[in-house]
Amino acid sequence: MVHVYECMGRRFLLDVESGSVFAVDELTAKLIEKSSPSAEAQGDFSRYTTDEIKEAEAEIESLRKRGVLFSPEPDHPKPTYKGVVKALCLNIAHGCNLRCRYCFADDGQYHGKTDYMSESTAKNAIDFLISKSGNRKRLEVDFFGGEPLLNMDAVRATIDYARSVEKAAGKEFRFTITTNAVLLTDELIDYFNREMYNVVLSIDGRKEVHDSVRIDAAGKGSFDKALENALKLVRLRGNKSYYVRGTFTARNLDFAKDVLALNDYGFGQVSLEPVVLPDGDPLALKESDIEEMKAQYEILAEEYIRRRASGKEFGFFHFNIDIYNGPCAAKRLVGCNAGDEYLAVAPNGNIYPCHRFDGIDDYIIGNVNDGTFSDKLPQMFATTNLTKKEECPTCWAKYYCSGGCAANSIQICGNIVKPYKIGCELMKKRVECALAIAAIESENND
């Protein structure tokens, strides 16, 4: 399978199975399109000479013979459940100081009451992770909420405990914290920059956009404090990983401006995610918004290249595809591994497939406090990999999204095998832009 497309006024070609990427001219693009089994039109080649057509056909054929174009799909191994867990999302606080209008976690309470994870539950979660991690060395723990800063005693106790046992267990813990940054203090900034492998700071972009949705209990916008604190943390963070991560909604379909605003504020590493909400919510993205959102990614890609070429630090999470050192085929088949290698733990110790399922009784896998653990759901998640999903096996972008987010499929489409259309279309556009950026930057560096 191949995918030929136009982006930023240039034409690119992806050989799906090998992951080979090419920049091509219009004639080659037309010849490739003509060779597609689904091509209806034969194309107009009247402006090309016979010699030009033969020359381009010869180049295509030489790449096919080298196995980097029209390469066949390999026999992927049958997905199996190994019962190994390597990453936990600790929902350390079911409660939040903000009341963001789009919060999937129901203002941080996950459809229950405000609750905070105890230190003993957090330690049990660490023990659970170590006991289930098999021969995996690097274990990941993400402090999530709600707002984790509302339960810092448990965060500190978790890290102290994990550090005290990791060496003897032959493990290496990597911690991430996701925070709205409003409650950060100098002491916390110092602590996070020392202990956290990654910090995710939630800011939505332009002040007016942020303050219209990320409000406190009194309805007041949180932008000024969040920005001040996040900038302080980032300036002191050195080379350690972080992301300023926002959400865009139907209210700011011109979201490229928000990504650029975050970069203008002084953040070099930025992510902005499309909101996921059920139909009917005034902030929900609609299928009729897709073309406008795609155009925004291309506008962003052009400015992204310009800024990076000028020497400005600018990484956009979804454009950061490393075509030279990306994940292996095995990883690309399983994606985020939610429900299998990646699980979430609620304050009461309940285990869920990921943070998006927290609070939904049908998705309780077990509990870290009483030691219960049922393999039924993890087996289902582990064996429903990319090859088992509807439409995905024939999609050109399959090795970049790995079949998409299981929570979106289940919660929006009602079935883990059904792709979430808006997510798919945006993902495909982001991958097109990312590969085009890699190609253009590669040419610029030659």
Added chain:
Amino acid sequence: MKHIKIIATNTICKEKGTGCGECQTGCQSACKTSCTVGNQSCEQKKTNRSVKVRQD
């Protein structure tokens, strides 16, 4: 080549010994509401894995 410029070839590594599972879980990085795998990095890339790229 005149009509096709190779940017990278064989970027999806299927070599024996891959699939170690030591790489970062996608949702631990920044997305939390989508599945983004293509931009994760291979933990073995500087050791025993070599991807053939940018030939020609």
